[in-house]
Amino acid sequence: PALRNRLRVLSAGCVLAVLAVPRMRVDTDYLSFFDPRSSLRLDFEAVNTHLDGANSFQIVVKAKDETSFKQPANLRALEALQTWLDEQPEIGGTRGLVDFVKLLNRAFHADAPDQLAVPENERLTGQLLFLGASDELEGYIDARYQLTNIQVRTTVIGSDQISELVRRIEARMAGLPPDLEGRVTGNQIL
Helix, strand or coil, X not given: CCCCCHHXXXXXXXXXXXXXXXXCCCCCXXXXXXXXXXXXXXXXXXXXXXXXXXXXXXXXXXXXXXXXHHCHHHHHHHHHHHHHHHHCCCEEEEECHHHHHHHXXXXXXXXXXXXXXXXXXXXXXXXXXXHCCCHHHHCCECCCCCEEEEEEEECCCCHHHHHHHHHHHHHHHCCCCCCEEEEEECCCCC
16 A cells, blocks of 8 residues: 555655654753663762763863973963863863873872972973873873873763863863864764
């Protein structure tokens, strides 16, 4: 019967598509399909609340020159970006190269609290990074000190919320120094 009436079936399909497509909304909020009392949803919310966000993405910042991320000015620009990110309500926390450098600096100054800071010169930063080299640190900086990664934990899951957050982050990254260029990436973004 469908083959005999294929013109009618096709026409009805086209009419439905024209009426339905404008109302369709693509989203990645898969949790909304589950009952709010389901264990999956409750567990997700617990992780989201107690572990600074159940989802993560990365911000990759590239510099034009090698060893750029040994320079205090560039590290301070990354620090300012991370501070701004941490102030956003849907971001639970960030972790990046600056955190390691500041911790190493404090450790090499007898754990003095005022030394939890970016070192004043490139030479000291280079020495700290050399002495503090580890597998964990390699996840945040490349061997040429030209490419770094900031890990971001977030509480948002829906495509619309993620898109809005990425838009704000990209607008903020437009204020990075001219020799630095940032890009938001990760599974949730892609």
